[in-house]
Amino acid sequence: xxxxxxxxxxxxxxxxxxTGASSYLLWQPRAHAETISKTFYIxxxxxxxxxxxxxxxxGFSNSSNSLNVPGxxxxxxxxxxxxxxxxxxxxxxxxxxxxxHGVSTTVRAGEQRTISFTAGNxxxxxxxxxxxxxxxxLVGLHGGLAVMPRFSSNRVYDGSPTxxxxxxxxxxxxDPVWHARIRDRRTPSTRYSPRYFTLNGLSGRxxxxxGAMDPAxxxxxxxxxxxxxxxxxxxxxxxxxxxxxxxxxxxxxxHVEWLTDNGKILPDIWSKDCVYLEGNMGRCDLIYxxxxxPDAYPRVSRGAYPMHLHTEMSQTAGxxxxxxxxxxxxxxx
Amino acid sequence: xxxxxRSSDSDSSSSTTTSSSDSTTSTxxxxxxxxxxxxxxxxxxxxxxxxxxxxxxxTPGRVTPNVSYNLGIDMNIPLTMDDGRTVTMxxxxxxxxxxxxxxxxxxxxxxxxxxxxxxxxxxxQIVHTNLSVNMMMMHTVHHHGIEPAPHSxxxxxxxxxxxxxxxxxxxxxxxxxxxxxxxxxxTVLHAEMGMYGALIVDPPEGPGRLYSNGPRYDVxxxxxxxxxxxxxHTLGWTAGTCGGDVGLNELNPDYxxxxxxxxxxxxxxxxxxxxxxxxxxxxxxxxxxxxGYHPQRIRFGGLTGxxxxxxxxxxxxxxxxxxxxxxxxxxxxxxxxxTSRGTYLIETDIIHWVTGEVLGxxxxxVTVV
Ligand SMILES: [Cu+2]
Ligand SMILES: [Cu+2]
Numbered sequence: 001x002x003x004x005x006x007x008x009x010x011x012x013x014x015x016x017x018x019t020g021a022s023s024y025l026l027w028q029p030r031a032h033a034e035t036i037s038k039t040f041y042i043x044x045x046x047x048x049x050x051x052x053x054x055x056x057x058x059g060f061s062n063s064s065n066s067l068n069v070p071g072x073x074x075x076x077x078x079x080x081x082x083x084x085x086x087x088x089x090x091x092x093x094x095x096x097x098x099x100x101h102g103v104s105t106t107v108r109a110g111e112q113r114t115i116s117f118t119a120g121n122x123x124x125x126x127x128x129x130x131x132x133x134x135x136x137x138l139v140g141l142h143g144g145l146a147v148m149p150r151f152s153s154n155r156v157y158d159g160s161p162t163x164x165x166x167x168x169x170x171x172x173x174x175d176p177v178w179h180a181r182i183r184d185r186r187t188p189s190t191r192y193s194p195r196y197f198t199l200n201g202l203s204g205r206x207x208x209x210x211g212a213m214d215p216a217x218x219x220x221x222x223x224x225x226x227x228x229x230x231x232x233x234x235x236x237x238x239x240x241x242x243x244x245x246x247x248x249x250x251x252x253x254x255h256v257e258w259l260t261d262n263g264k265i266l267p268d269i270w271s272k273d274c275v276y277l278e279g280n281m282g283r284c285d286l287i288y289x290x291x292x293x294p295d296a297y298p299r300v301s302r303g304a305y306p307m308h309l310h311t312e313m314s315q316t317a318g319x320x321x322x323x324x325x326x327x328x329x330x331x332x333x
Numbered sequence: 334x335x336x337x338x339r340s341s342d343s344d345s346s347s348s349t350t351t352s353s354s355d356s357t358t359s360t361x362x363x364x365x366x367x368x369x370x371x372x373x374x375x376x377x378x379x380x381x382x383x384x385x386x387x388x389x390x391x392t393p394g395r396v397t398p399n400v401s402y403n404l405g406i407d408m409n410i411p412l413t414m415d416d417g418r419t420v421t422m423x424x425x426x427x428x429x430x431x432x433x434x435x436x437x438x439x440x441x442x443x444x445x446x447x448x449x450x451x452x453x454x455x456x457x458q459i460v461h462t463n464l465s466v467n468m469m470m471m472h473t474v475h476h477h478g479i480e481p482a483p484h485s486x487x488x489x490x491x492x493x494x495x496x497x498x499x500x501x502x503x504x505x506x507x508x509x510x511x512x513x514x515x516x517x518x519x520t521v522l523h524a525e526m527g528m529y530g531a532l533i534v535d536p537p538e539g540p541g542r543l544y545s546n547g548p549r550y551d552v553x554x555x556x557x558x559x560x561x562x563x564x565x566h567t568l569g570w571t572a573g574t575c576g577g578d579v580g581l582n583e584l585n586p587d588y589x590x591x592x593x594x595x596x597x598x599x600x601x602x603x604x605x606x607x608x609x610x611x612x613x614x615x616x617x618x619x620x621x622x623x624x625g626y627h628p629q630r631i632r633f634g635g636l637t638g639x640x641x642x643x644x645x646x647x648x649x650x651x652x653x654x655x656x657x658x659x660x661x662x663x664x665x666x667x668x669x670x671x672t673s674r675g676t677y678l679i680e681t682d683i684i685h686w687v688t689g690e691v692l693g694x695x696x697x698x699v700t701v702v
Contacts, residue, residue: 051576192687195582206384206490220490246628246686248660252488253480255646271646273478274662276628279687296482297459297505298394303483304491310662311626311686312521316581320573322519323384323490 029153033079035116040096042088042107042141043067044183049196050203051318055176056183057140060096060127064089069201070242071127071143073168073224078150080119084127087112092185094141095131099281100263104130122149122157123263124168124238124283132182134244134280138175139182142242144168156236156259156285161269163236163287169225169307171277171326172198173243173314192244197314197325200224204315204327220306225328229290231301237286239277247277247314249286253293253305253330256286274310290332305330383575385471385518386489389498393484398503399458403428405465406472407445408570410527412561414588415598420563422527423570425449425464425474425516448557448593448624449530452514456536456545459505462514468497470570475517476532477662478645479504487517494518506534509544510645511620511664513557519574521581525565529624531555534645543618543641548668550618554609556631558596558681558695559624560586584626589683589693596681596695603698610700617669617699619679623659627692628684632656634677636699638667671701 040060045067048054060071064087076082086096088107096115097104103117129141146166149155154162173194181188197203202219211217219225227235237256239249249256255271261284275284292299308315308327317324404425411419426444454460464474471494475487481504484492493500506512515529536545543550562584573579592607594600601607611617619638623629632655639651643665657665671677677699682691 193583194687207386208384244687246660246684248628248662250662252475252486253483255478255480255644268649270643270648272663273480273644274623274660276658276660276663293480293482294507295476295479295504296485297396297503298482300482305483305486306488306491310660312524312661313582313584313626313686315521316573318576319578319580319582321576322521322574322581329491 029148029151030077031151033077033081035081035083036074036076037083037085038072038074039085039087040071041066042086042090042094044090047201049174049176049317050205050321050324053176053318055174055196056179058090058136059140060086060143069140070170070172073144073146073170074127075146075148075166076119077148078119078122081116082119083114083116085112085114093131094129094136096127097130098127098145099125101125106131119147122147122155123260124240124285125263126240126242126281126283128242128281135178135182135188137242138244139179142170144170144238144240146238157265160259161234161257161287163234165229165233166236166238167224167227168200168238168240169249169328170200170240170242171247171309172201172241173245174198194243194245195319196317197309199326199328203317203325204323206323209324220327220329222328227288227307227328227330228333229288229331230333231290231292233290235288235290237288239275239284239286241277241279241282244279245311245314246279246282248310249275249277249284249307250310251288251305251307251330253332254289254291256288258284258286260285288330300332302332304332381569381575382471382571384490385574386493387471387496388493389466389495389500390493392501392503393482395501395503396459398461400454401461401463402450402452403463403465404449404474405444406467406470407443408470410445410447412447412527412590412593415595415600418563420561420588421566422447423523424527425530446593447527449514449528451531451533453533453535454506455539456506456509456534459503462502462504463499464495464502465499466495466497471496471518472523472528473517474502474514476502476504476512476514478512478664479506479532489518508645509534509536509547510642511622511666512645513622513624513664519570519572522565522568522572523570525562525584525626531557531620531622533620543666543668544647547647548641549616550668551615552609552611552617553606554617554619554699555592555606556619556679556681556697557592557622557624558629558631558683559590560584560627560683560693561588561590562586563588586625586627586683586692589695591681591695591697596697597693599696601695601697608697608699610702611669611671612702613672613674617671619667619669621657621659621665621667623661623663625683626661627686628661629659629681630656630684631659631679631681633669634679634699636669636671636677638669640665640667642666669699671699674701676700
């Protein structure tokens, strides 16, 4: 009856996808600061959207012949030295900026730069191209950085509620006309009209759709996005919005604990089923508690629920295709 | 129980002034078999639907409820705006479309209102929402903010879209506060078309208290603010599901409604239970639901309110506000204790999700005597 029951059969495949794609999930706290190194290649290319349209993107990629949008999520610890090398393979100048850290460097066409900085206050930050704003960010040059408190594997900030797992939920909205214009090194001149909506670079594929259940295609099962937990497996979502649309993050099954808003620690933690996510790099940190769904009768401890943006235009692709937008699933196991 | 005036309401004043005798515990018929067969639903029929999951199975773990709601479907609800134009809305209808048991049309046409009929239950009650849909289309009920078992959550791609029969959603609300319910099939369209209604969970002691042992109130107002893009309102229920650009990424509203009436002019200015009249010393509870998709900002016209509950959860510490921002699906329960006579204008701006431009504003009033 539950449409995604068969996921369990493929859990071995998912596990390997996890370790391959998401080294940050292996985060362990350390007693001493370390130097964390990462190389990004600025690359470009086309990404096929759910309606078959190929849209131009640039990304902070893992190799010169890949295109990663968003760039890999990074998790470091407060006090770590973070060494980022950016290799610009393109014919356009770009900039690498780390939000909240006073770090920004221009990387000219065909050149490379290495910058080092000390990871600052615990929290969730964008790294992104701040030049030609907001266009270079919108065309795909963005990613997430988490700074963990010292010695902590389970807190967002010192004294915060604890979590067991953490995810980045990086949302984006895409106007292909703007992307083509940026490709052509011109400034977009049309009214912004987003047609695709992504979570960690992917969109939903409902059961029966081409690519459904493929973690490389379907945001509903992408292990970077989908939540899996037993009762009590509290999961932190570092929610970020690279796009221009203001959103409403809506979880089914449990209310979320709302810890931070745009980098600010909230004075009280509210339990919410919809959380306001601002456009233009809005952020929030949420914990999905994986409690028993409180209004079930009889009680249940297993099953699937969606997380979707309640700004429902974001659940479409190309002007239709409901459920092919920014959505993932939450699995009580 | 009503949250807007409907012809079937026996007591339209009960919604503005609550009393403990406003019982919500009556049990009505709990199940009906089969949906109507003669259809007539607008919008293309099933041939044009993709990525829908039709079913109407038996409800796992079904028990005898304390409260039941029997909902049908109405795809042709005229809503007349202040400019005289009529826009077609969709919605749920009381009593399975008013025609259940008569063998025709139930779950298809007739009897609906915009917004859909309010549900009002008490914390801890076992509730059945019996949704009847005919064979020509599919819909669900998602009780937004209520967190039941997946099979009672009304999300098509997780479970099923109700078609050609009656499905019973079984749930037991754990937390008092303001919720709403809406269709979750082709949601972007169906919820915009008006397929939603208020859902109030009272504490066990009943209306008059916001939550158990929480603040009391004397008068209640319902501010359910939504936007309408009339260009969407000629689409069929399957629109866009198989692909093709039907414009569902662009919501360009031309009407702004509050609790079922055009709110941009004077229609809601003196229309309880949207507007409210309170005596000094009384407490007004405003149940505000951001039912549209674009963000909103509600301004209280000089009144200061206290938010005690949001999204059906008590805040650790209440907050005092003169205005609030809200995103789609959020609810705020705000108590006002006005001390100065006067008429206060309650305005809600609907704000474009990209540009931040104010697209329209709904207006109603709180009068303090
Ligand atoms: Cu529907
Ligand atoms: Cu909802």
